[in-house]
Amino acid sequence: MENSKTIVIALGGNAILMPGQKGTAEEQMENVNKTCVQVAQMVKKGMRVVITHGNGPQVGNILIQNGSATERVPAMPLYICGAQSQGLIGYMIQQQLVNKFQEMGIEKSVVTLVTQMVVDKEDAAFKNPSKPIGLFYSKEYAQKAMDEKGEYWIEDSGRGWRKVVPSPEPIRIVEIDCILNLINNGSIVIANGGGGIPVIENEGKYKGIEAVIDKDFGGAKLALYVNADAFMILTDVPKVYINYKKPEQKPLDEVSVDEIERLQKEGHFKAGSMGPKVEACRRFVTAGGKRAIITSLDTALEALEGKAGTRIVK
Ligand SMILES: Nc1ncnc2c1ncn2[C@@H]1O[C@H](COP(=O)(O)OP(=O)(O)O)[C@@H](O)[C@H]1O
Numbered sequence: 001m002e003n004s005k006t007i008v009i010a011l012g013g014n015a016i017l018m019p020g021q022k023g024t025a026e027e028q029m030e031n032v033n034k035t036c037v038q039v040a041q042m043v044k045k046g047m048r049v050v051i052t053h054g055n056g057p058q059v060g061n062i063l064i065q066n067g068s069a070t071e072r073v074p075a076m077p078l079y080i081c082g083a084q085s086q087g088l089i090g091y092m093i094q095q096q097l098v099n100k101f102q103e104m105g106i107e108k109s110v111v112t113l114v115t116q117m118v119v120d121k122e123d124a125a126f127k128n129p130s131k132p133i134g135l136f137y138s139k140e141y142a143q144k145a146m147d148e149k150g151e152y153w154i155e156d157s158g159r160g161w162r163k164v165v166p167s168p169e170p171i172r173i174v175e176i177d178c179i180l181n182l183i184n185n186g187s188i189v190i191a192n193g194g195g196g197i198p199v200i201e202n203e204g205k206y207k208g209i210e211a212v213i214d215k216d217f218g219g220a221k222l223a224l225y226v227n228a229d230a231f232m233i234l235t236d237v238p239k240v241y242i243n244y245k246k247p248e249q250k251p252l253d254e255v256s257v258d259e260i261e262r263l264q265k266e267g268h269f270k271a272g273s274m275g276p277k278v279e280a281c282r283r284f285v286t287a288g289g290k291r292a293i294i295t296s297l298d299t300a301l302e303a304l305e306g307k308a309g310t311r312i313v314k
């Protein structure tokens with residue numbers, strides 16, 4: 001193989017359903033298509049690509065759609081909504097990628113794997129909801145939901161208000177052996193969507209728990225399991241910035257783990273958005289990963305060549 005590097009790509013939920021868009025199936029397919037063009041080019045170059053994705057906007061929308069549940073058509077718990085979102089997003093990526101492969105004469109099978117992630121039921125996150133899901137709303141809308149339904153909401157990076165839910169630490173991917181077998185057999189695998197469906201384990205038995213795992217943390221775990229040469233987080237900004245949205249805003253190109261830790265301490269990366277991405281990259285590189293990259297969907301290939309994005313290295 002010309003270049004058998006393994007690349008794990010984590011695709012942001014907001015990059016699939018962009019803020020300001022309605023989120024129709026066509027819009028999400030179109031956004032996914034942009035990444036699939038890049039992924040297909042990587043595969044053509046001989047790279048082994050493993051794809052994971054976020055589900056924040058989608059799982060929030062599924063929850064709202066559940067709001068029209070009746071006694072005869074019951075609402076589903078959040079972890080089932082998470083499983084649904086893996087199917088919905090996996091389907092879009094899988095179809096777009098297969099179509100691209102067909103156009104480019106690439107003979108590879110693509111598979112989406114419903115993936116469970118073990119979490120600790122005592123994780124402090126269950127008492128402190130922090131993961132934004134769903135669309136962006138006004139402060140008034142959020143206040144009403146907090147007052148009337150007892151929900152938790154936060155302002156998300158100057159883009160509006162979003163509902164937040166518990167987001168425990170990912171511990172272990174239940175289906176990791178299947179994922180590794182599929183990769184080793186040459187398949188392009190889409191796995192661990194939404195950070196994995198959160199489950200707790202009791203004497204070898206698994207059970208879903210109400211939460212949404214951060215896909216960046218879940219993706220870093222996946223990248224370490226598959227011994228990835230690069231862990232790429234694709235989102236809706238081309239680079240990570242310091243002093244984000246301030247007059248002195250400055251993009252980061254290549255940064256060492258030590259430097260990123262210093263910038264984290266200075267509070268440059270917002271919780272619930274860029275914070276977890278930077279932290280996931282830091283964890284990947286600190287645990288022995290070679291490099292982690294944060295960039296936008298359409299600059300993935302350039303970023304791998306060191307010409308775009310923010311690259312975090314030892
Ligand atoms: N320091 C920063 N640099 C760049 N983007 C930032 C920063 N802090 C917060 N953000 C926000 O992070 C967003 C990406 O995070 P998020 O919405 O969680 O993406 P995704 O759903 O793609 O994972 C950007 O759109 C931007 O508004």
Ligand SMILES: NC(=O)OP(=O)(O)O
Nearest residue numbers: 013054055056214215
């Ligand atoms: N689960 C998750 O982290 O989703 P987003 O990437 O959409 O926030």
